[in-house]
Amino acid sequence: MIMAKRIDVSGLSAYYGTTKAIEDISMSIEPRSVTAFIGPSGCGKSTFLRTLNRMHEVIPGARVEGKVLLDDENLYASNVDPVAVRRSVGMVFQRPNPFPTMSIYDNVVAGLKLAGVRKKAVLDDVVERSLKGANLWKEVHTRLNKPGAGLSGGQQQRLCIARAIAVEPQVLLMDEPCSALDPISTLAIEDLIGELKSQFTIVIVTHNMQQAARVSDRTAFFNLSGVGQPGKLIELDDTQRIFSNPSVQATEDYISGRFG
């Protein structure tokens, strides 16, 4: 039903105004797998993630050079509509951000409703499926008409995941989705990521290396050579290899806690 897609990035640099945030990144992200981005603060992980669904350019003065291929389509070709890109590449943010004016139900179907889907039967179905997919159905199915902002932080984040998967994207980007959550909610979301990877291509940015080791199949390590320097991709490999026997010294230093 949902066709997870692979992503091929080549020669990608991103700028904020005249500041270069990331430089010359090339990598492949496999479909139906979880790829984790790790690295010290300011190394451009989040910026790179945001270039994958053209959210980077939402910030005034931000721009991108290079290519991002979703299967074989270049997201940065001149005739590509960023709105359409974001429908295929969904995103979950660091802090839970449900729409405050909407109920739980309306939050889940916001993407569909705003795209013009009106049929109640279809929407009801999507709400149940997405909330079940986000492991939230049992907790909220009796109060779907209550405001989404009334849920706990962990529930709100799962609501945001439900909202993101309700539009059936092919790729799901997660920008530190657990950094504002307690260990129990974090566990719930990590379990969820494990389930979702059978359908989606998932990319997750995390500061928590245990988390990267737990949830991801492949791990990319980013680093920057100094303050004010652009971030770079150091290496990308199977998670197991990265955490046991990385090929670059900097990766090993970072993972073993010698810096960062």
Place this chain on the structure above:
Amino acid sequence: MTAATTSVTADARPISRKLTANRLPKWAPAAIAVGSIAVGCGIGAVGGLESHLQWGLISAVLFLLGSYLVSAQVEGRRQAKDRFATSVVWVAFILAVVPLVSLTFYTVQQGISVVNGNFLSHSMRGVIQSGPGGGIYHALIGTLQQVGLATLMAAPLGLLTAVYLVEYGRGKLAKAVTFFVDVMTGIPSIVAGLFILSLWNLALGFSYSGFSGSLALAILMIPVVVRSTEEMLKLVPNELREASYALGVPKWKTILRIVLPTAIGGITTGVMLAVARITGETAPVMMLVFGADAINTNPFEGPQQSLPMYIWQQYSMVNNDFGYARAWGAALVLIAFVMGLNLIARGIARWRSPKGGH
């Protein structure tokens, strides 16, 4: 650790480590207030001061001094400063509220005897101005129509300008728009009236009408709406916009369905406050609507009346007790109307504002 602490305090003034101190009882500020009012009134009465305002001011100064000195004696200087600041806040609050309450009270007292069904449902047509009777129906209709038309023009324009400034505006054009909105905020109402008079009535040759008044009112209203809406839109967290974009929602729909609904409570309050502001405008209405004693339900043709202008005419042109009474009655209705609008605005703001579960 202890060595370091003692060395810091050794050469400086020793810091008291005692956790308990004398405290004034809870009723102390009230007692000081009553005492200073009594003394203030006493000084006023003995000194033969005519104005009760002076009595009040003397009491206020006594209260400030009293609460500082009493507290300094019992609780020490730091607490005394705190008490003093609290007292200043209270005195300022009372000074601000006294005129408001006395104005409302006086208007109700003077106006309530005139306001009745007849007053609200009759115009001044065929009423001898220097005699009793007559009403404000024509002025009420005029005010409602002029303010309504002005709002219909100014609210959408102001709203769209604010959306442009917050969501789209970059560079020189946005700066210029902001600048002109700021300039417009400072336009005296009479200048707005003169502008419409010279443009609409003299240059384009239209005659006096409610509509030409509402054009001037709209000019006064637009900057207020822009400013308040702008502030409200800026309060909408950027995360919500990004969440919406990330779902593949286009920018215009994000603004329409996410940003505006989130801010609608504050926007409505802003528009209502702007309405309340122009409802009391007299100068441009006088120049452009001209005033009438009869009912004119067509705002696009012929002179109309409006409440503020009615008050002014009854007060200054009739200039006897019957005129004064009608002016107070109209003032009461005007205040009630504006207050009603404010209450409605607050109601809408509470009803539509984003709801958390906490």
